Amino acid sequence: MIESLQRLRRRLTRHQRTTFLLASGLSTAGSFAGLTAKGWLLMEGSGNPFLLAANFALLTLPTLLVSGPAGVLTDRLGSERVLIRAQWALLAAAVLGAIAIPISSGGQQDALLLLSTLGVGTASTYELTARNKYVALLVDEPVQLGPYLASFSVIFNVGKLVGPPIGGLLLAATGPTLALSLDATTYLMPIATLLWLMAPNREREQRSQRGQAASLGTAWRDCGPALRHVLLFTGLACLIGFFHPGLAPLMALKLLGPSPLALGLFTSVIACGSISAGLVLQRNAQAWSRRPGLLLGGSTLITALGQLGLAAPGPQAWGLAMAFLIGAGTASLLSGTNLIIQVHAPQVLRGRMAGLGQIAFLGGGGISGLIAAGLTDLLPGGLWSCFALLGSIGAAVGAAELLRQGRMRLA
Numbered sequence: 001m002i003e004s005l006q007r008l009r010r011r012l013t014r015h016q017r018t019t020f021l022l023a024s025g026l027s028t029a030g031s032f033a034g035l036t037a038k039g040w041l042l043m044e045g046s047g048n049p050f051l052l053a054a055n056f057a058l059l060t061l062p063t064l065l066v067s068g069p070a071g072v073l074t075d076r077l078g079s080e081r082v083l084i085r086a087q088w089a090l091l092a093a094a095v096l097g098a099i100a101i102p103i104s105s106g107g108q109q110d111a112l113l114l115l116s117t118l119g120v121g122t123a124s125t126y127e128l129t130a131r132n133k134y135v136a137l138l139v140d141e142p143v144q145l146g147p148y149l150a151s152f153s154v155i156f157n158v159g160k161l162v163g164p165p166i167g168g169l170l171l172a173a174t175g176p177t178l179a180l181s182l183d184a185t186t187y188l189m190p191i192a193t194l195l196w197l198m199a200p201n202r203e204r205e206q207r208s209q210r211g212q213a214a215s216l217g218t219a220w221r222d223c224g225p226a227l228r229h230v231l232l233f234t235g236l237a238c239l240i241g242f243f244h245p246g247l248a249p250l251m252a253l254k255l256l257g258p259s260p261l262a263l264g265l266f267t268s269v270i271a272c273g274s275i276s277a278g279l280v281l282q283r284n285a286q287a288w289s290r291r292p293g294l295l296l297g298g299s300t301l302i303t304a305l306g307q308l309g310l311a312a313p314g315p316q317a318w319g320l321a322m323a324f325l326i327g328a329g330t331a332s333l334l335s336g337t338n339l340i341i342q343v344h345a346p347q348v349l350r351g352r353m354a355g356l357g358q359i360a361f362l363g364g365g366g367i368s369g370l371i372a373a374g375l376t377d378l379l380p381g382g383l384w385s386c387f388a389l390l391g392s393i394g395a396a397v398g399a400a401e402l403l404r405q406g407r408m409r410l411a
Contacts, residue, residue, distance in 0.1 A: 016198050017138050017148060023193040024131075025155040027186045031120075032163025034097060034183025035059075036263060037176040038113050040168075043249040051110070053373035056246025058114055059121040060362040060369075063355075066122055067362075068216040070129040071355025075208040079134035079351060080200060086127035087191045093119025094184035101177045125358055132342055132354035137200035146285035146343050153278035153335035157327075161271035168261045206348040219352035223345050226410055227353070230292050231360045233401060234337045237300040238364030239371075241307065241394040242333075244270065244326055246369030247376070247383070251310075254383055255319045269320045273327025281335055288336065289343045293405025295336040301398030303329030307391030311384045334361050344410055 042051050074082045097116030104112055135152070139145050170179040208214040220228065244251065252266035277299075281288060288295045306325030309318070337357055345353040372386050379385035 016200075019193055019197055020135075020138065020190075021151055021155050023190040024152065025159045026189050028156050028159025029163040029166065030159075030183045030186025031094075032160050032267070033167035033170065034094065034180050036164040036167030036267065037171055037179035037183075038097065038117065039249040040171055040263060041113060041176055042110060043253070050370075050373050050377075052249055053243075053246045053369040055114060055117050056365075056369045057367075058118040059124075059245075060365050061367070062118065062122040063125050063358040063362040066125045067129065067355035067358040068352070069355075070126040070358075071219070071352035072208075072214055072216060073126070074130045074133055074351030074354070075348065076210070076214055078202070078205060078207060079130045079137070080194070080198075080202065082126055083130035083134050084191070084194050086123050086130060087187060087194065089123035090120060090127060091184060091187040091191065093117075093123055094180070094187055098177065098180040098184050101175075101180060125355075125362075128358060129351055129354040132338060132357075133205070133347075133350045134200065136342075136347065136350065137202065137204055138198075143286065146289050146339055147282055149339050149342055150278060150282035150285045150335060153331060153338075154275060154282055157271050157274035157278050157331060161268050161275060164263065164267035164271070165261075165265070168259075168263060168265075172259075172261060204347075206346075208348055216352055216355065219345075219349045220356065223341070223349060223353060226292065226408070227341055227344060229405070230296065230337060230340050231356050233296055233405075234333065234357070235360035235364045237296065237303075237333055237394070237397060238361045239368050240390055240397060241300065241303045241368065242330055242361065242365035243368040243372035243390070244323075244330070245365065247372055250376070250383060251323075255310075255316060255323075266320070266323060269323045270327035273324035273329075274331035276324075277328040277332040278335060281332055281339070285339060285343075289339050290410045291406075291408070292336075292340050292410065293401055293408045295340070296333055297398050297401030297406060299329050299333035299336060299398075300394055300401065301329075303333065304391045304394030304398055305329075307387045307394065311388035311391060337361060340410070 038055060039052060042055055070082070093116050096119060097113055100109055100112035100116060131152075132149070135148055136145055139148055166182070167179045170182065212218060248267055248270070249263055252263040256262035256266055303326055306322045306329060309322035309325065337360065338354070341353045341357050342350055372390065375386040375389065376383045379389070381388070
């Protein structure tokens with residue numbers, strides 16, 4: 001028995017890139033099952049779109065405060081050390097969400113769930129920042145980095161596809177406790193993988209020195225004008241159009257009806273669009289990483305067209321098709337930004353560049369959710385008027401980027 005386990009361990013270590021991908025995918029599926037359960041609990045308890053937006057904001061807005069320090073710490077201490085510590089913190093935050101159900105109710109329960117989300121958002125910032133630099137230590141050749149990075153988009157969105165239906169089924173069959181407990185348990189897999197199954201090329205990693213050279217400002221200046229434009233455009237695009245994760249329960253309610261399974265179906269359709277975009281990006285990673293204007297401008301335009309389509313009246317099938325477009329557009333925007341800045345930034349800057357990227361798309365997305373919730377309450381047509389307004393602005397921004405930067409090529 002022991003010899004068989006040792007052989008399995010050696011085999012998993014030899015295929016460490018696949019092992020790490022699978023562990024990340026399992027953790028992602030559990031996270032989205034838990035996020036579905038939290039969203040439904042908050043929606044059922046209050047019906048307030050601001051509470052849903054606040055839940056998503058607490059998941060994303062910590063990036064504005066801690067992405068910079070996370071990038072600096074990753075470049076100074078090393079990506080592996082930061083990644084392992086972040087996984088333990090994610091486990092602790094998820095456990096808080098699981099135990100909130102049996103020990104509390106009403107407003108106190110909502111507060112504990114939001115606190116759990118804040119913990120997950122903060123720890124995820126460190127985890128994503130460190131992981132983006134860490135994966136470069138697992139590839140054999142630099143040319144493999146782009147496709148491997150894009151693979152994480154695919155595996156992330158596969159987890160996003162299977163997680164919400166699992167969360168919805170568990171909610172309907174057993175209640176929220178099991179869904180949130182599953183979320184916590186799945187963090188054990190990447191922890192075990194990192195501690196016992198990975199053999200990264202640690203000598204390849206370049207770390208920054210103490211002082212001004214290790215600052216976020218130095219990374220911003222040294223990355224070059226092209227990557228600075230990528231970060232600024234991504235932040236603007238997310239500020240306008242990356243609000244659907246926070247308002248997904250409300251969108252599913254309006255489109256499909258009041259059911260946990262409806263929420264799971266709606267989120268899964270968005271995930272199908274994201275998976276499709278991730279697969280296309282993975283197969284064309286090297287070519288598209290050199291065309292940031294084309295990739296990011298086109299992604300923004302696709303997202304905006306999906307939002308405008310949702311604002312137009314139509315049957316449920318039309319609405320789900322537009323949700324598919326939104327998933328494809330936002331996934332290619334976020335994955336494309338990460339791909340471009342990691343492939344084209346110097347290795348010593350990649351931790352801080354990952355932090356800047358998170359500030360752009362998750363910070364912008366968190367604020368976007370709050371803006372969309374406010375517009376939903378203020379505009380006469382509610383949610384669909386919000387889609388029409390923000391989709392129109394997004395279409396204009398995406399088209400302008402294609403016209404101005406579509407032909408730009410990075411070396």
